[in-house]
Amino acid sequence: MSWRRPLGCALATDASIPGTEWLDPFLMDVELCRCQFEFLPAQQGATQHSSQRQSHGPRGKAFRLQLPLCKNEVYFLPLGTFYHLVPSTLFPEPAERTLIPKACRKGQFSCHFPVGLIKAMQGPRPVVLSGPSGAGKSTLLKKLLKDYENIFGFSVSHTTRQPRPGEVNGKDYHFVTREDMLKDVNAGEFIEHAEFSGNMYGTSKAAVQAVQAQNQICVLDVDMQGVKNIKKTDLNPIYISIQPPSLEVLEKRLRERQTETEESLQKRLKAARVDLELSKEPGLFNLIIINDNLEVAYLKLKEILAEEIKKAQGPKKS
Ligand SMILES: Nc1nc2c(ncn2[C@@H]2O[C@H](COP(=O)(O)OP(=O)(O)O)[C@@H](O)[C@H]2O)c(=O)[nH]1
Ligand SMILES: Nc1ncnc2c1ncn2[C@@H]1O[C@H](COP(=O)(O)OP(=O)(O)O)[C@@H](O)[C@H]1O
Incomplete structure (x- = not known):
């Protein structure tokens, strides 16, 4: 055998x-x-x-x-x-x-x-990546998903915000109307949901189950409200906060990303200040990674996930 x-x-x-x-x-x-x-x-x-x-x-x-x-x-x-x-x-x-x-x-x-x-x-624990918009969560996540294709799986959230150029429905997000999302939320199909910068975001049960059914480590990218709400569930993930070296750097990155209007950029900066303050709560995160140098930040991310990666790779078949 x-x-x-x-x-x-x-x-x-x-x-x-x-x-x-x-x-x-x-x-x-x-x-x-x-x-x-x-x-x-x-x-x-x-x-x-x-x-x-x-x-x-x-x-x-x-x-x-x-x-x-x-x-x-x-x-x-x-x-x-x-x-x-x-x-x-x-x-x-x-x-x-x-x-x-x-x-x-x-x-x-x-x-x-x-x-x-x-x-x-x-089995391996899921991973929650949080932190201010523009801190580098998606950038780090994409590297991880590319380097460990069969190990990590992304929990595709729902959102009512408009897709950005290049974003793919069903891959980056499930882009939905507020009406549809509210209907699904009320039907109990979401693990958590939140309002961020004028839009709804949420993690459906199906999104997490789809990843776990593949025996992959489920990675969630959620805001601070998501972190607090996931803490109330039995998901038991590793919580990691990705943070910018400073608010000035964050603003520069967000501007250079060219995805935001001045209004949505200001909303994100305001939310970032709150996020950075709340993230100081002892025990809220297993690790805070300051994403100054991308390679260094990525190494730290891989380091904290090393044990879960090993678990997901499973025992060698004899
Ligand atoms: N609570 C919650 N937050 C989410 C979810 N998906 C994304 N977010 C958060 O929503 C915020 C805005 O995301 P997005 O519009 O993609 O902007 P970006 O983070 O600047 O690329 C970020 O802080 C995400 O972490 C989700 O399913 N639940
Ligand atoms: N360490 C870094 N140094 C410089 N730019 C970065 C770094 N990490 C991410 N970026 C850039 O900053 C912008 C915001 O990163 P992104 O991954 O979209 O953040 P988030 O997903 O947290 O909103 C992107 O344009 C990305 O290329």
């Missing part, structure tokens, strides 16, 4: 739940944490892979396990007499995925997992 043995782990479940006694309770001496989970039929999942939609033998469809703590799906893998819980990123060919016994497909289970495994299953 072409896959590596995943982190060894079996499950201990509540003996009170019928049908789970086959799960091996050998987790006697590992560090444990407890969490609730639920089996969901694959077709109800928001982040299905096409392979999951296939039928997997006489007992029906493959089932995925959605753990509140985990971004990745996980599967049961029978190894000998034990059932091992493994993240889908480590999984072999779809045909080798196992089926979960019928009795376990419904309801809530209480399980014990080794903390290390939970961490492994969480």
Whole structure:
């Protein structure tokens, strides 16, 4: 077989739940944490892979396990007499995925997992890039997406602002009317949304899921309101603020970019002052990068993301 043995782990479940006694309770001496989970039929999942939609033998469809703590799906893998819980990123060919016994497909289970495994299953964390307009977020992001094409994926936001020359609908943004965006916001389709410089911006659930379904590190470019709102979700990203060396430099860059009217430029500068002030809040960002020299800033960005990049690259196939 072409896959590596995943982190060894079996499950201990509540003996009170019928049908789970086959799960091996050998987790006697590992560090444990407890969490609730639920089996969901694959077709109800928001982040299905096409392979999951296939039928997997006489007992029906493959089932995925959605753990509140985990971004990745996980599967049961029978190894000998034990059932091992493994993240889908480590999984072999779809045909080798196992089926979960019928009795376990419904309801809530209480399980014990080794903390290390939970961490492994969480996969790479998303990344939030924030900072004043004109600080260099898009420039750094584009470099990252180019150098790590299959590792990072951009969460394409919605906005009501007009496209700039060269911007592509569906790639840079989903350009929408305020009416449409409000409708979708009210329908609960957004993780967060904000008003910036007279326009609406927002991250849809679908935008993040589209990236995560590819097992890529999801990168979000959001303003300060976005940062605060994402903090209230369970996305658990790494927060990075990209900042200019000074407001004067910021103004110069924005003017030279030639994308703004005098009015929108002034609005951006005003927002930048507030942004820089708010970003001083301790703990708000994991890292603040002063983008003076682009190459130096890019190196710092890669440095803080090194661990996530390694996780996303996954174990070497043997
Ligand atoms: N909250 C939030 N802010 C966003 C989103 N997308 C973009 N922004 C922010 O909106 C602001 C304006 O973006 P944009 O009009 O593209 O101008 P630019 O940042 O100067 O290129 C920037 O601070 C972005 O980080 C989003 O989905 N949510
Ligand atoms: N380190 C830098 N030195 C000089 N110019 C820069 C640097 N970083 C970005 N720029 C330029 O500044 C402008 C604003 O950068 P951009 O990436 O569009 O910012 P943001 O996405 O944060 O609004 C762009 O014209 C970009 O080419």
